[in-house]
Structure formats: structure tokens, C-alpha cells
Amino acid sequence: MFTREKCRKVKVGNLFIGGSNSIIIQSMCNIKTQYVEKVIKQILKLETYGCQLIRVSILDENDALSIKEIKKNIHIPLVADIHFDYKLALSAIANGADKIRLNPGNITNEEHIKQVVLACKEKNIPIRIGVNSGSLDKDLQEKYGVSAKAMIESAKKEIGLLEKYGFNNIILSLKSSSYEIAKQAYLMAAELFDYPLHIGITETGPIIPGIIKSTLGLSELIDLHIGSTIRISLSDNPIEEIKVAKQLLAIKGLVNMPTIISCPTCGRTVVNLIKYVHKIEDYLYKVNKNIKIAIMGCVVNGPGEAKEADLGIAFSNNMAVFFKKGKIYKTINEKNFLNELKKEINLF
Numbered sequence: 001m002f003t004r005e006k007c008r009k010v011k012v013g014n015l016f017i018g019g020s021n022s023i024i025i026q027s028m029c030n031i032k033t034q035y036v037e038k039v040i041k042q043i044l045k046l047e048t049y050g051c052q053l054i055r056v057s058i059l060d061e062n063d064a065l066s067i068k069e070i071k072k073n074i075h076i077p078l079v080a081d082i083h084f085d086y087k088l089a090l091s092a093i094a095n096g097a098d099k100i101r102l103n104p105g106n107i108t109n110e111e112h113i114k115q116v117v118l119a120c121k122e123k124n125i126p127i128r129i130g131v132n133s134g135s136l137d138k139d140l141q142e143k144y145g146v147s148a149k150a151m152i153e154s155a156k157k158e159i160g161l162l163e164k165y166g167f168n169n170i171i172l173s174l175k176s177s178s179y180e181i182a183k184q185a186y187l188m189a190a191e192l193f194d195y196p197l198h199i200g201i202t203e204t205g206p207i208i209p210g211i212i213k214s215t216l217g218l219s220e221l222i223d224l225h226i227g228s229t230i231r232i233s234l235s236d237n238p239i240e241e242i243k244v245a246k247q248l249l250a251i252k253g254l255v256n257m258p259t260i261i262s263c264p265t266c267g268r269t270v271v272n273l274i275k276y277v278h279k280i281e282d283y284l285y286k287v288n289k290n291i292k293i294a295i296m297g298c299v300v301n302g303p304g305e306a307k308e309a310d311l312g313i314a315f316s317n318n319m320a321v322f323f324k325k326g327k328i329y330k331t332i333n334e335k336n337f338l339n340e341l342k343k344e345i346n347l348f
């Protein structure tokens, strides 16, 4: 099996995908690419949450031309997402895209693909073959139905075409809205191809089903060291996609990020704990440390959990009791607790 460590290393901008145990977190802008300022603002915000690679949709020439200006203002590599029109891929490449995503289901003319391949070769940028179970070739659908087998056959065909023109700078994704089909396709791909895999379950819906389907589909793959880059697709703000991907990888010990222990609240809760937990959670995505933080709503069960964490807080009336490595070291007014906790996290 080609685990991510055994996959070829593919360079995307200043990043390497494949050939190591790290998994690159990516998302996609949901603003029309030619609205350059808004797109830059969205990408810069995503960067602060840990987005390492960003994809934008290229629907027309204006979108393709916008890549140049966007790239000047961001710090992470940019992927141009192309469907149907190979000329837009050529324009995106000319305007500085760091990677091209092609859907083999909708750019099928070999001569057109050849031109894109040669342009990528010249600029030394990779192509992601993005197979999607929702847009498979009719022939493959008729032969195999919408299945992992059909997706793999589509990938084989497209990889063969790229390899025919001496191109190996490839990343492969096999997405489906069925987490079972996607998982099966990725398991099969890891046996067949040494190209790095971009893993994700697509069109999973809003955040709650999205997290459940993505976790069910991707958890085992991650444990098997399959997948060199990840996107969690959600019908939500792309920042939520980064948060979910980061949490999933952090829980599996693959990303440095604090973990949070907090109580579910009950009639004993003496503060607005849920609001505090949301605020601190948002802050933690920007912290690159492996620490355990407990935030508990009362002094009945709170101190026990708070003691187990690297940093713990248990609330008592309008006071916050701070624990470090199991020992109470200060009690402060509840109002100052958020700033104080951030300070302590930074010092840790």
C-alpha cells in the first residue's frame, strides 16, 4: 500500500504534498474569484485558522486574471479549479496558479488535456485529478454504476493520459457524497497509485452531518496513513472546514493544537460557560501547541477535571479558579478570565 510516507513528493508553491506523515489542510473560497479584495480577505482569515492551501473557482477569464493579484497578497499556495474549459486552465497557469484541479468527467478532449499538461510541465506545477462520483463519464457509469470501481477506472484513464505525455506531477482525489464509496475508492487508490491523495467526502451538507460523514469516511484512512492533504466540505463558512479538519487531525495527534475539555453545563453552572467555551475554542485554532485545557462550570466536578489538564479553570460564583499541572495557583474575577487564560496559554 502507498501510504502518505511512500507516495511521491509533489511540490505545490512552497509546500510539499506526499512523501511524509504530514497532512496539508485545505479549503475553498466561496466568493467569486474576480472579487479580488474580498477573496484576499477571506484567504488571509483562513490562513490565521491554519489553512495551508486554498482553491478558487475559475469560471471565466476575469477569474483567471484575478489569480495574479490574489497571489501577491496571500501567503499560501493557490489552486485553480477548472471545469469544462481547458483554455481557462491555460490562463490560470499563465497567471500564476500553483496547482490546477481538473475534473476528468468534463474535460475529455485529449488534445486539450495535452495542452494543459505541457503548460503545467513548463511551469513545473502539479495537476490534481479530481474524480467526483457525481460527474463520472457516461461510459463508466453505464459499465460500473456510481461506484468506487467507476471512480478508480476514471482515475486510471486520466493518469494514463497525463503519463503518456511524461507528466507525473499528479495529486489524486476521489470524492463522493457517499462516505462509503469515497472511502472504498481511496482504499483502492492507495493500493494502485503512488501519487499523493487529497482526501475528502464531498457535498456532506451542513456542519453536523458534514462532520459525521467526513469523520466516518476519513478516520480509518488517516489511521492507515492514507491521504496527504485533506478538505472537509461543508455547507458553511470555509473557516468551519479548517476547524473541523484541524480538530480531526489534532485528535489523531497529527497537528499541534490545544485540546479542550469542558463540561456540558447543568443547573449547577454558575457562569455563561457555553459562550466562554466558544470564545476560547476559536482562539485555540490559532495556537500551535499541544496542551490540554479544561474549562468547567462549577466547583463540584470542575476541579477534578481541571486538575487533569495542563491548564484548568473551574468557576465558583463570580470567580475563576486556575489550576496548572494539578495545583491551584490563582483565583481571579470571572470578568478577567478570558484574557488571563489567553496570557497563560501564550506563556505555556
Ligand code: SF4
Pocket: 263, 264, 265, 266, 267, 268, 269, 270, 296, 297, 298, 299, 300, 301, 302
Ligand atoms: S462540571 Fe459542574 S456545572 Fe459542569 S456539568 Fe458538571 S456539575 Fe454541572
